[in-house]
Amino acid sequence: MPNSENNGRKSPRRVTLADVAREVGASTITVSRALRRPEMVSEGLRQRISAAVADLGYLPDPAARALASRRSDVIGVIIPSVTNSVFADVLSGLYDTVGGTPYNVQLGNTRYRPEIEEQLIRIFLSQRPAGLIVAGIDQTDSSRRLLESADCPVVQIMELASDPVDMLVGFSHRAAARAATEHLLDRGYTAPTFLGARMDPRSERRLQGFRDALDAVGMSTEGRELTTTEPSSVHLGGALLDRHRARAPGTDAVFCNNDDLALGAAFAAQRAGLKVGRDIGICGFNDLEVMAAAHPSITSVRTFRRQMGETAALRVLDHLGGKETGPRVVDLSYKLIPRSSTDRGA
Amino acid sequence: MPNSENNGRKSPRRVTLADVAREVGASTITVSRALRRPEMVSEGLRQRISAAVADLGYLPDPAARALASRRSDVIGVIIPSVTNSVFADVLSGLYDTVGGTPYNVQLGNTRYRPEIEEQLIRIFLSQRPAGLIVAGIDQTDSSRRLLESADCPVVQIMELASDPVDMLVGFSHRAAARAATEHLLDRGYTAPTFLGARMDPRSERRLQGFRDALDAVGMSTEGRELTTTEPSSVHLGGALLDRHRARAPGTDAVFCNNDDLALGAAFAAQRAGLKVGRDIGICGFNDLEVMAAAHPSITSVRTFRRQMGETAALRVLDHLGGKETGPRVVDLSYKLIPRSSTDRGA
DNA sequence: TTGTAAGCGTTATCAA
DNA sequence: TTGATAACGCTTACAA
Numbered sequence: 102m103p104n105s106e107n108n109g110r111k112s113p114r115r116v117t118l119a120d121v122a123r124e125v126g127a128s129t130i131t132v133s134r135a136l137r138r139p140e141m142v143s144e145g146l147r148q149r150i151s152a153a154v155a156d157l158g159y160l161p162d163p164a165a166r167a168l169a170s171r172r173s174d175v176i177g178v179i180i181p182s183v184t185n186s187v188f189a190d191v192l193s194g195l196y197d198t199v200g201g202t203p204y205n206v207q208l209g210n211t212r213y214r215p216e217i218e219e220q221l222i223r224i225f226l227s228q229r230p231a232g233l234i235v236a237g238i239d240q241t242d243s244s245r246r247l248l249e250s251a252d253c254p255v256v257q258i259m260e261l262a263s264d265p266v267d268m269l270v271g272f273s274h275r276a277a278a279r280a281a282t283e284h285l286l287d288r289g290y291t292a293p294t295f296l297g298a299r300m301d302p303r304s305e306r307r308l309q310g311f312r313d314a315l316d317a318v319g320m321s322t323e324g325r326e327l328t329t330t331e332p333s334s335v336h337l338g339g340a341l342l343d344r345h346r347a348r349a350p351g352t353d354a355v356f357c358n359n360d361d362l363a364l365g366a367a368f369a370a371q372r373a374g375l376k377v378g379r380d381i382g383i384c385g386f387n388d389l390e391v392m393a394a395a396h397p398s399i400t401s402v403r404t405f406r407r408q409m410g411e412t413a414a415l416r417v418l419d420h421l422g423g424k425e426t427g428p429r430v431v432d433l434s435y436k437l438i439p440r441s442s443t444d445r446g447a
Numbered sequence: 448m449p450n451s452e453n454n455g456r457k458s459p460r461r462v463t464l465a466d467v468a469r470e471v472g473a474s475t476i477t478v479s480r481a482l483r484r485p486e487m488v489s490e491g492l493r494q495r496i497s498a499a500v501a502d503l504g505y506l507p508d509p510a511a512r513a514l515a516s517r518r519s520d521v522i523g524v525i526i527p528s529v530t531n532s533v534f535a536d537v538l539s540g541l542y543d544t545v546g547g548t549p550y551n552v553q554l555g556n557t558r559y560r561p562e563i564e565e566q567l568i569r570i571f572l573s574q575r576p577a578g579l580i581v582a583g584i585d586q587t588d589s590s591r592r593l594l595e596s597a598d599c600p601v602v603q604i605m606e607l608a609s610d611p612v613d614m615l616v617g618f619s620h621r622a623a624a625r626a627a628t629e630h631l632l633d634r635g636y637t638a639p640t641f642l643g644a645r646m647d648p649r650s651e652r653r654l655q656g657f658r659d660a661l662d663a664v665g666m667s668t669e670g671r672e673l674t675t676t677e678p679s680s681v682h683l684g685g686a687l688l689d690r691h692r693a694r695a696p697g698t699d700a701v702f703c704n705n706d707d708l709a710l711g712a713a714f715a716a717q718r719a720g721l722k723v724g725r726d727i728g729i730c731g732f733n734d735l736e737v738m739a740a741a742h743p744s745i746t747s748v749r750t751f752r753r754q755m756g757e758t759a760a761l762r763v764l765d766h767l768g769g770k771e772t773g774p775r776v777v778d779l780s781y782k783l784i785p786r787s788s789t790d791r792g793a
Numbered sequence: 794t795t796g797t798a799a800g801c802g803t804t805a806t807c808a809a
Numbered sequence: 810t811t812g813a814t815a816a817c818g819c820t821t822a823c824a825a
Contacts, residue, residue: 117817117819118818118819119819127795129820130796130797130820131794131796133820134820141795142795143794160569160572161818162514162817162819163573163574164511164513164519164574164817164818164819165510165514165817165818165819165820166820167510167801168514168800168803169801169821170801170821171820171821183535183538183539183542184535184539186535189530189532189535190530192529193528193530200556206554207551207554208552208553208554210539210543223506226506227508227509228509228510229508229510334740335736335740338740365740368740368741369742391707391710391737394681394682394710394711394714396718463803464802464803474811474812475803476803476811476812476813477810477811477812479803479804480804487810487811489810492811507802507803508801508803510801510802510803511803511817512803512804513817514802514817514818514819515802515804515816516803516805517804517805
């Protein structure tokens, strides 16, 4: 510890409510009120209390507060990955929205493992969280039961469903993927393939959307899907494209599960001497910033990740503030952004 | 809340230590000991307690624990950005290392604002954290004083310094940048430029390293630096390169502050009809995964971000476990990874 | 508007 | 090895 020698002094006693109360000649409960419900305390007293608080440098003890009120200031957030930039954007929206409120975000990382998710839910619940935000709708049965029994607002994010545990903010991956695939067909590509990595439940739904689009035009999906459970990466996108082209040389377009794969596919195509767009159509998913800046620019399906974090946080905060307005389910939708990588004339 | 109708029942009373104690016919403090220091409790009792704990589904209340022990299970982590993938990697290492211990990571996001950093430090300290991990060494004076007075282990990360508050895990940005610039010169580029965005203190040190390298060979840095305070992005990398080439057409190489800029510069160069490597050398910083997969592959300076998170967490955990071994300062160094983008013959 | 009293669930301290 | 008791710092419930 920084002050381990300690200069002979004991760690200085903490400034408590009682100290502030003594300072202004009031009771602790009054000081407590002045801090949490200022309108319940008379003007003059309130001001003297503020002054004393600043003076003494009083900071509430969240543990004592949580113990007495049976309610912590923690908003628990459970996501499968911290490195995935998709979740990073969601988190950014969350932190920006929760920052400045009296609440704190605490993150749980499931690493895509349902049993860890369940454990994290238990741990969070044991803290009596102010709210809970969980990614996805594919909780195990017992996870779901735990969430249903939570006596705090719960928001599921990233997906759409008709039966949320409590509230839900997301969009339909299936519909978005279908739109992307239809875009490839509209642009005149005749032999599209789905390239997928990791294949979590969300990826599976995107694959469904891909199939929907092919089904709709009577096209077989046979040999038009190449997926792996490996974690996604740019490199893997290239490898998948190379592998698939070796087996199915006629392929003239790929819909990639995410933008990393699409970027990697674009690099691999160039490496193979193909002209992206003309020789092979490439569409990604999420529309990370790099897609617009790439050369050539890469078509993607934009998703509103930051807004998802913001909205989820707002729904929790509203509930905590007593405003239970707004719908339980928010569909943030998606938007196809056509670019050069799916322009055959480019 | 999920169970707001509540089915008529009150929210079920929490299972406490007392419940477990009653179940096994022991006192609460014994149960408490059995959980935290099993070796202090007799074998038989210990086993009956474990059984009862599992049976009743007892989970300790972290708030009560924190209040009574004056020590929370929170390891506070203060970083300037959650979206920056550099920090995402550090976080990933942190979460992986802290996960499975009784401690919890709680994240504070300064958004690159020193005053927010100071406020976050105060808030964390008011929680009596188990440990504190902060990015950088450029805290304000009062932030630094706060950290020095903390009675928990404190680890600064991302940089090197001879006077850490407590412990430090990082590397020299200045030396790394110098190595990158020397690489450009070694490869025969004669007119390198530094491209920088955001320009936080770490970026400034990288700029210093760039200058060091030019100074060493007697080259002027005049007109060889293009920086902006805008946040970094792939697009911006391209824009900076375009802007700089318009003013200084003789430029034959760029050292970019980070990989996003380098990637953007590579795209912009290709868009301008330049052959990356032959016509313009490009070197990035951090060596994100995309750099190796890009076409052409892009030279970068690898930094050990995940390991930085792991090491920082381990240092904290070791201290908490009483093992105060290991150096106070850990230099994780860096590694130049030469690739096609700085190969003039490619 | 202010205050009193009684906890919240755990651990530190001291004793047996 | 086990336990009784008194905190820890705050808020809820009830009074005045």
